[in-house]
Amino acid sequence: MLEPERHQIILDLLKKQNTVKLQELVELTNSSESTIRRDLSQLEKQKLLKRVHGGAARLQNMLQEPTMVEKSSKNVQEKRLIAKYAASLIEEGDSVYIDAGTTPFEMIPFLPSDIVVVTNGLMHVEALLSRNIKTFLLGGYVKPTTKALVGRSAIESLKNFRFDKCFMGVNGIHPDYGFTTPDPEEATVKQLAITLTRDVYVVADESKFSEVTFARIADLKDAMIITNAIDKEILTQYERETTIKVVSA
Amino acid sequence: MLEPERHQIILDLLKKQNTVKLQELVELTNSSESTIRRDLSQLEKQKLLKRVHGGAARLQNMLQEPTMVEKSSKNVQEKRLIAKYAASLIEEGDSVYIDAGTTPFEMIPFLPSDIVVVTNGLMHVEALLSRNIKTFLLGGYVKPTTKALVGRSAIESLKNFRFDKCFMGVNGIHPDYGFTTPDPEEATVKQLAITLTRDVYVVADESKFSEVTFARIADLKDAMIITNAIDKEILTQYERETTIKVVSA
DNA sequence: TAAAAGTCAACCAAAAACATTCAAATTCAA
DNA sequence: TTGAATTTGAATGTTTTTGGTTGACTTTTA
Known part of the structure; x- marks a missing residue:
């Protein structure tokens, strides 16, 4: 899976839910932890998300279009x-x-x-x-x-x-x-x-x-x-x- | 396969697909890696796509019409x-x-x-x-x-x-x-x-x-x-x- | 509070992808 | 048909990406 493809998946997911777990992304993209961690670091540097312990969180500016409520x-x-x-x-x-x-x-x-x-x-x-x-x-x-x-x-x-x-x-x-x-x-x-x-x-x-x-x-x-x-x-x-x-x- | 034909294939695929893998294009066009790489470089120089490791990604400006946010x-x-x-x-x-x-x-x-x-x-x-x-x-x-x-x-x-x-x-x-x-x-x-x-x-x-x-x-x-x-x-x-x-x- | 479990950055080696070079194949013009 | 120019595919060594491992750090559990 190509890098921009993974990035898109991560950002799309963050549009729907306020936070993503690292493990979720590993499964979803069939990549290793290391790779996802690197992706998250990059996206954080681009100010597209915020890394948190265990995964990543959405930034305020994405909040414009709150979409689906997060389920359990x-x-x-x-x-x-x-x-x-x-x-x-x-x-x-x-x-x-x-x-x-x-x-x-x-x-x-x-x-x-x-x-x-x-x-x-x-x-x-x-x-x-x-x-x-x-x-x-x-x-x-x-x-x-x-x-x-x-x-x-x-x-x-x-x-x-x-x-x-x-x-x-x-x-x-x-x-x-x-x-x-x-x-x-x-x-x-x-x-x-x-x-x-x-x-x-x-x-x-x-x-x-x-x-x-x-x-x-x-x-x-x-x-x-x-x-x-x-x-x-x-x-x-x-x-x-x-x-x-x-x-x- | 001729060069303009390959280019068209690449761009058409990107209209549908966000990203293309280099290997996909090699198969699809029956050309060598080298050839596809050269194609991608050219198309990038013409600002028709962006090369990424492993293939190419679509540019934003392929959206013909200005989007809702920009307009508003x-x-x-x-x-x-x-x-x-x-x-x-x-x-x-x-x-x-x-x-x-x-x-x-x-x-x-x-x-x-x-x-x-x-x-x-x-x-x-x-x-x-x-x-x-x-x-x-x-x-x-x-x-x-x-x-x-x-x-x-x-x-x-x-x-x-x-x-x-x-x-x-x-x-x-x-x-x-x-x-x-x-x-x-x-x-x-x-x-x-x-x-x-x-x-x-x-x-x-x-x-x-x-x-x-x-x-x-x-x-x-x-x-x-x-x-x-x-x-x-x-x-x-x-x-x-x-x-x-x-x-x- | 201490142990356990989970998460992290940093590092490494293997794999994949890369640019570059060169020779063969093809195209084009003379 | 010949020769120059272009395009192509393979070979080369280099760079990037990747997944696993390490020990340090954080959170959870007991």
């Missing part, structure tokens, strides 16, 4: 593993739907750049553009809490596309109730995206299993699940109905 | 005056189209909050939401330079709405050629928005007068112009065809 760093690690694997399934030239939500968002740094992405996640666009990925955004009502695009107009936009692969975030995965999410409007968008896609994947960490929320999206059989550590017993319970790929460090 | 520092004061007046025309309950672009953007802080806004400007959304304004975003291709939504999908989205008022940014205003903007795709969106609106306003500082750019949007008579200081003579020249509101401090 514990989940981020797991989500990133899931995201990395999920992204590895995408091939050059694919047309891909990336759902709004934090786990799908984490896929963006790992995406191949020669693809077309359609998304209903407003927050995703900046990251996609900085990866130089051709990006289409659905239209619609902007849901203030999640900044997802929903509603009739989003549905209409979506109908113009067909996808090789789509990657969904969900809030609940349950053997009886299938995939669920709290907002019916978001559920509708997800449902349609699924019908327009050849290979459907749900990306979800283990906390989503055995949960049920208000609005039903689809049956378990309608998607392959990509997740992290999960209990053997629970696993078999689900595997009757769908395929589960378990990713671990 | 110019003429901010004047634009804000124009924007403030324009916003004062909006009444509670109106449905309003706010065009992508910096002058329309400046209106957002002055908007009444009990309205519905539709926009094709990605950058506007954050600001609109922080004002607690109900916001619809058009779908479509995200133009990387201006973060405006354009294309067929944007057009389709737009057809779902009707507006009491719309506020357009333009790049050129000319007695013979009417309103113009550089990008034909953006022009198409603006055109449609105009036909869907009862009261059409163009917000533009004086620098736009007597300018003509590539794509025609509409005739002068199709919109009322809101601008700042402007020469009396020039004013009368335009007033045969349209109404101009001049705002001053």
Whole structure:
């Protein structure tokens, strides 16, 4: 990996989260600690970040565009593993739907750049553009809490596309109730995206299993699940109905 | 493979890719390392890319159009005056189209909050939401330079709405050629928005007068112009065809 | 507070990438 | 067709980058 590429990744990450751990960057870039340390020193000298014990922190002047709220760093690690694997399934030239939500968002740094992405996640666009990925955004009502695009107009936009692969975030995965999410409007968008896609994947960490929320999206059989550590017993319970790929460090 | 051909390949790849590895180019062109190195040196001398260890990186100035940030520092004061007046025309309950672009953007802080806004400007959304304004975003291709939504999908989205008022940014205003903007795709969106609106306003500082750019949007008579200081003579020249509101401090 | 764990800068040797040189191959003009 | 000029690929020795190791330093844990 080239130096400017690493630098870009570091700075992009700092746009989203106030701090980065050194180890995160080592994983993300497949470089050694030494290399990342040197990168951080350089970027600090250029006044693009501030080094702190264990990693680096964002400077004030980047604060102009505060984007995504920092989630608990514990989940981020797991989500990133899931995201990395999920992204590895995408091939050059694919047309891909990336759902709004934090786990799908984490896929963006790992995406191949020669693809077309359609998304209903407003927050995703900046990251996609900085990866130089051709990006289409659905239209619609902007849901203030999640900044997802929903509603009739989003549905209409979506109908113009067909996808090789789509990657969904969900809030609940349950053997009886299938995939669920709290907002019916978001559920509708997800449902349609699924019908327009050849290979459907749900990306979800283990906390989503055995949960049920208000609005039903689809049956378990309608998607392959990509997740992290999960209990053997629970696993078999689900595997009757769908395929589960378990990713671990 | 001929030299100009290789150069084109290199530059094309950099348009898509931010960085290229030397080895990539060796494979892609079936040339030797030496040859590619020489190519890169030449292209660097022509200021078309930057060499980095292991390959080459794209320069900033390959972005054709000035970006949002650069633009917004110019003429901010004047634009804000124009924007403030324009916003004062909006009444509670109106449905309003706010065009992508910096002058329309400046209106957002002055908007009444009990309205519905539709926009094709990605950058506007954050600001609109922080004002607690109900916001619809058009779908479509995200133009990387201006973060405006354009294309067929944007057009389709737009057809779902009707507006009491719309506020357009333009790049050129000319007695013979009417309103113009550089990008034909953006022009198409603006055109449609105009036909869907009862009261059409163009917000533009004086620098736009007597300018003509590539794509025609509409005739002068199709919109009322809101601008700042402007020469009396020039004013009368335009007033045969349209109404101009001049705002001053 | 002391031990343990984690993080750090500095150093080193290996690997990768580099500029330079030169001869062969190609192109062009006479 | 010949000869000069340009372009190309390989060989050379040099420079940069990289990942591992060291011992010093900082933070966390007990």
